[in-house]
Amino acid sequence: MSTNRRVTVDAIAPERIVLGPRLKYLGLTLLLAWHYCLWFVPGSFPAHFLLDDRITFAWLIALTAGGAVPLLLAWRLGRRRHLAATPRLLWPVAVTGSAATVALTTVGMRSASPAAAYVAAVVIGASSGVLWVLWGESLARHKARFTLERVAPTYGVVMIVLVGGTYLLPGWGAPAVDALLPLVSAALLHQHARSLPDAQYPRLLPLKVAAVGVRTIVVVTGISFAAAFASYYTVAIVPWDVLGQVQNFFTYGILLGAVMILLLALLQAVPMWRQSTYRAYPWLLLFSITACVLYLADTRFQAGAFLLALAISSLFEVLLTMYMGVLTRHGYIPPATAFALSGGAIRLGILVGNGTALVYERVPTLGDVLVRPTFVVVVAGLTVLLISMVRQEYAIDALTQSPQSATELMRVIASVAEEFRLSEREREILALIGQGYTASAVAESLVISPHTVNTHVQHIYAKLGIHKRSELIGYLHRQG
CATH class of the missing domain: 1.10.10.10 (Winged helix-like DNA-binding domain superfamily/Winged helix DNA-binding domain)
Structure with a gap:
């Protein structure tokens, strides 16, 4: 009797992990943890400064691949086709991403030419993009609800444990964790797909019905892109000397974002403050504007602007992923397209914002003239988007609701x-x-x-x- 019980428990344990109401988001969260642990934890590149030119350009290349590859995949798949997480696709992608992580943190940093680092960055970005779409497809088959009370605990706790833990690891501990994360995520995805052998994808709404939500989807995606641009323009333009140990501030910003998403979930759990998760969008835009204003106000506030901008960007990434997941479940948009937009908007927004700041830093004559005017334009643009977001607030929330008149x-x-x-x-x-x-x-x-x-x-x-x-x-x- 006890033997049968043990066998039963052993048999269902993996399914409880990958199909549980909160733990089913673990694999997707591990992909984000891979990104943040690799690029935002100083120990990921032992004996190298995190803002070294080679690492900076590799980061920008990885962002380009991580944003473009999912969008290209979604374009190729169209409305009717899907990307299945078969072992023949899943494991080569995950192993390649893991190997590229090892190559970047070792050979890529030690070779005389930066070519190895840049090639590894392309592979890391591309493999993470493919895994992101595969997870989106699998969670769509699971009819995942993407509610804040389920996503936030997984994301917040995992980020605090992994990013904080990796930050504290000595020697080559951090690169080892970085290389393992895509493999663990792939293992969870493999088990997730096996646990749902007969699950069907959400049926797409007729084109005329789905078209009602297109404008709102474009607005939310565009605002998320703009917020990512503003956040990383702020992050990249803040002078290093106001931050002290600048490398550590990147880790602190991500940890702050994890704490904020947990606080947001706690606030929503209070009955008198309970409202739609997506009503938080205008507030996040307001925080993005605040980060820009802090930079412009005084050098004493620039460290705060750095941390706030970094944290808000990670919140936008989580909320946009949740929103697209809900719209996929309701049939407005194919899962590959939804997750390509959620990943692409944030990654490419970061790329453009960070790249703009980098140009200003590398061309001092240009930076001296344009840094502050660019902030003014960014603040004005975010204000316009904030007004648009408030006007669209009902429409944004309405798409996530199932009941119909x-x-x-x-x-x-x-x-x-x-x-x-x-x-x-x-x-x-x-x-x-x-x-x-x-x-x-x-x-x-x-x-x-x-x-x-x-x-x-x-x-x-x-x-x-x-x-x-x-x-x-x-x-x-x-x-x-």
């Missing part, structure tokens, strides 16, 4: 009928099923035989590629 349900049914070429009778039956009618109730309402109703229902299933009533109702009500 009768009018909205009829609009969805009309779009489905048009896109899948349903007959008028099939459309009538679909409308009644969407309202919760059983087959016998539909027959009574339309004064036809139950056999005729079932025949029409089977035709509807065939045209939509749906196999059961609950799946059809979930599709009509945007529940994936």
